[in-house]
Amino acid sequence: SQQGEEDPQALSIQEGENATMNCSYKTSINNLQWYRQNSGRGLVHLILIRSNEREKHSGRLRVTLDTSKKSSSLLITASRAADTASYFCATDNSGYSTLTFGKGTMLLVSP
Amino acid sequence: DAGVIQSPRHEVTEMGQEVTLRCKPISGHDYLFWYRQTMMRGLELLIYFNNNVPIDDSGMPEDRFSAKMPNASFSTLKIQPSEPRDSAVYFCASSRDRGETQYFGPGTRLLVL
Numbered sequence: 001s002q003q004g005e006e007d008p009q010a011l012s013i014q015e016g017e018n019a020t021m022n023c024s025y026k027t028s029i030n031n032l033q034w035y036r037q038n039s040g041r042g043l044v045h046l047i048l049i050r051s052n053e054r055e056k057h058s059g060r061l062r063v064t065l066d067t068s069k070k071s072s073s074l075l076i077t078a079s080r081a082a083d084t085a086s087y088f089c090a091t092d093n094s095g096y097s098t099l100t101f102g103k104g105t106m107l108l109v110s111p
Numbered sequence: 112d113a114g115v116i117q118s119p120r121h122e123v124t125e126m127g128q129e130v131t132l133r134c135k136p137i138s139g140h141d142y143l144f145w146y147r148q149t150m151m152r153g154l155e156l157l158i159y160f161n162n163n164v165p166i167d168d169s170g171m172p173e174d175r176f177s178a179k180m181p182n183a184s185f186s187t188l189k190i191q192p193s194e195p196r197d198s199a200v201y202f203c204a205s206s207r208d209r210g211e212t213q214y215f216g217p218g219t220r221l222l223v224l
Contacts, residue, residue: 092209098144
């Protein structure tokens with residue numbers, strides 16, 4: 001079964017607004033990662049947060065991790081049209097052979 | 112580094128034909144992964160290698176699919192014979208360690224008619 005599940009499935013916002021995507025998982029993890037995929041391209045790694053970390057920043061990205069709730073959120077501040085893409089969370093769980101990817105959130109940022 | 116390299120980028124073939132997809136991972140990465148992505152099923156892990164050895168091929172759909180990694184810098188995914196339901200984007204990715212960041216190639220978009 002899917003380890004990571006993103007929510008919402010799709011999100012549409014205006015440029016300048018913030019976008020928040022959530023990821024829930026089922027079993028304990030070593031780390032959680034967020035990836036972006038532009039249409040027709042491969043996935044690109046955005047940020048990795050380890051199980052002993054609660055928050056991490058990278059530019060306009062902010063990721064939080066709540067291991068008690070088994071959830072993570074990705075916040076993109078001051079969104080731009082170029083942020084339009086699908087965003088995936090992936091979990092590294094010792095019980096699985098490798099990273100497990102969710103089905104993604106499709107983000108549309110309109111100018 | 113040039114990143115993960117895949118070829119061809121696009122492949123159109125007829126049902127029953129053999130298809131070979133190729134991948135060159137990032138130098139120094141010990142893990143190589145093959146994924147398939149479709150609208151219906153999302154991103155699926157097909158198989159992954161560690162130090163050129165196949166570790167988990169439970170995601171390979173059926174015997175028509177096979178993958179090899181003859182050396183640290185090259186892997187192939189072969190479909191023989193191909194079927195229309197194999198149409199998808201196939202990604203190769205590599206990483207230094209099992210659960211660490213994966214670097215994806217640009218993908219091969221396969222269409223089987």
